[in-house]
Amino acid sequence: MASSASLYTGIIVEGSRDKAHEGAPDSGKYQEGTGVNPVCGDKITWYVRLDQEKKVIREAKFTSAGCMISRASAGLLAEMVQGKSADEFLERYRELKKATDIKESAPEIGEETLQGKKWLALVQIRGYPARRKCAMLAWDTLAEVVLNSLATN
Numbered sequence: 001m002a003s004s005a006s007l008y009t010g011i012i013v014e015g016s017r018d019k020a021h022e023g024a025p026d027s028g029k030y031q032e033g034t035g036v037n038p039v040c041g042d043k044i045t046w047y048v049r050l051d052q053e054k055k056v057i058r059e060a061k062f063t064s065a066g067c068m069i070s071r072a073s074a075g076l077l078a079e080m081v082q083g084k085s086a087d088e089f090l091e092r093y094r095e096l097k098k099a100t101d102i103k104e105s106a107p108e109i110g111e112e113t114l115q116g117k118k119w120l121a122l123v124q125i126r127g128y129p130a131r132r133k134c135a136m137l138a139w140d141t142l143a144e145v146v147l148n149s150l151a152t153n
Contacts, residue, residue: 022075025049025061031149035141037133042066044074046142050149055086060142067134073122074138086146093143099123100132 030047037043043066049059060078064071081089100123125135 022063022078023061024063025059030059030061031145033141033145033148035137035144037066037070037137039133040067042070042134042137044070044138044141046138046145048142048145048149050086050146052149055150057081057084057086057089057146062138064138066137069125069131069134070137073135076122077138077142081142086150089146090143093139096122096139097136100126100135102126102129 024045025047028049030049032045032047034043034045042064044062044064047059047061048057050056051058060081062074062078064074080092122135125132
């Protein structure tokens with residue numbers, strides 16, 4: 001297992017401090033969902049505005065309480081999904097779930113772009129099985145909100 005110091009890369013540290021998409025919305029029509037990691041107490045609530053006709057995530061905001069990895073994952077995810085289709089997000093979700101599972105073969109991921117570097121920062125969690133739930137909480141919860149929204153409309 002890698003040292004915990006290597007887990008806290010600049011991207012993870014900065015991501016946990018980025019408040020651009022954090023906070024409950026003032027008003028509007030948002031789908032809402034909360035996820036909790038009972039092992040460590042991390043908690044996140046997503047507020048998602050989904051264009052039902054085009055199935056596009058117009059806005060995703062969150063409130064959270066938890067560790068640096070959980071908050072960084074949520075911040076990176078919120079930035080990543082703005083304006084993306086629900087299908088595109090769900091595909092990335094499935095990819096990350098597989099990429100962070102130590103039972104799966106390690107993915108080949110390039111870091112040519114900033115987005116690639118952020119993705120790589122999340123994928124490195126596979127070396128820390130006890131922290132996987134921290135990194136995946138935001139993703140699991142947002143996937144549930146999006147799937148529920150698509151199913152009800």
